[in-house]
Amino acid sequence: MRDGIQLVVLVYVDDLIIAGNKTHLINEFKSYLSQCFHMKDLGALKYFLGVEVARNAEGIFLCQRKYALDIINEARLLGAKPSKFPMEQNHHLALAKGDLLQDPEQYRRLVGRLIYLSLTRPELSYGVHILAQFMQQPRKEHWEAALRIVRYLKGSPGQGILLKAACNLELKAYCDSDWGGCPLTRRSLTGYFIFLGNSPISWKTKKQHTVSRSSAEAEYRSLAATVCELKWLKGLLLSLGVHHDQSARVFCDSQAAMHIAANPVFHERTKHIEVDCHFVRDEI
Incomplete structure (x- = not known):
């Protein structure tokens, strides 16, 4: 990105997606690549690695x-x-x-x-x-x-996600935990769903690495994992030229986890998750 001109290239083996904010510069870049490599221009993006792309005034549908x-x-x-x-x-x-x-x-x-x-x-x-x-x-x-x-x-084989054109670029996340959900190891599940504006951009379900002794601990570990993903997304957006100055919002349904995040005083029941506590509190 230079002088307000942005060019982004996504490369996977021998497949490329080229995007930018100036059409003539995209064409110049494609001409340069065709001189250096034997390549074929397939035009506007419609299909990439099994993902079908459709666009209109409302946004991009994947x-x-x-x-x-x-x-x-x-x-x-x-x-x-x-x-x-x-x-x-x-x-x-x-x-x-x-x-x-x-x-x-x-x-x-x-x-x-x-x-x-x-x-x-x-x-x-x-x-x-x-x-x-x-x-x-x-x-x-x-x-x-x-x-x-x-x-x-x-x-519903054609179900997908819509990346809306009208987007305020606000990051918001929802996280939850299934305490002791695994009947074999009694490890909890972390789940989160993150939006950029009204467009879903990241989601995950993953078993936690350790056994949580309370639902508050499981929820707080889920909260910490969500904050990590939000930090990574903010860095990714910055590398794409999107400056996300406003605070990201995280929604959690555990009152205990929210009180731990807001309370600066630790006690023995939170010592085992003290690192996660410090991490989330610093971000807040």
């Missing part, structure tokens, strides 16, 4: 419709009845005792494709996170749960 249909077709579920939800509540997949799959590679391939599909499908984040834990020894129940997600995709 989806993986063809990729999702390929998954459904490979699972031979094109004629199946769609499922309303990707995963049932109160499942016990971690305690499954069914037969081991004779062909675990099929399960690993399907879950791997679902992981990539969650790039534009935030609602799959939790279900895919659960299924990815059983790659080593998948059982019959795990395979059936994976097929349920595929049947869910059949109901």
Whole structure:
């Protein structure tokens, strides 16, 4: 970025996306690349690594419709009845005792494709996170749960995310935790969802590294992970020329975690999360 002129190039192996705020400079850069390399200009961005791109005055819409249909077709579920939800509540997949799959590679391939599909499908984040834990020894129940997600995709293969043109560039995040959610290790789950304006840009579901002895601790670890992601996003936006001077807002539904973040006094019940406390408090 120089003198108000910005040019951004995204490179993946031999595929490139070129963006900028001056059309003639983009054309000049493409001409320069064509002189240095043997390359083909595919015009306006419509398809990139399985992600379909459509744009209008409202914004940019990203989806993986063809990729999702390929998954459904490979699972031979094109004629199946769609499922309303990707995963049932109160499942016990971690305690499954069914037969081991004779062909675990099929399960690993399907879950791997679902992981990539969650790039534009935030609602799959939790279900895919659960299924990815059983790659080593998948059982019959795990395979059936994976097929349920595929049947869910059949109901809305073109679902995606909309990056709105009317954006105030305000970062806001929602975080939550499932305390002791894993029945085997009793480790909690961290989940967060981050918006730039009204556009979703980052989401994650991940098992925490340590066991939390209280729901407040689990919630606070989730809060700390969300703050880390927000800091990284602010740095990324700055490298793209977007100066985010206003404070990012974090929404948490745990009163205990919010009191810990605001209270400068530690006591013995918060010593084990003191580093996270200092980190979040410094950001506040």
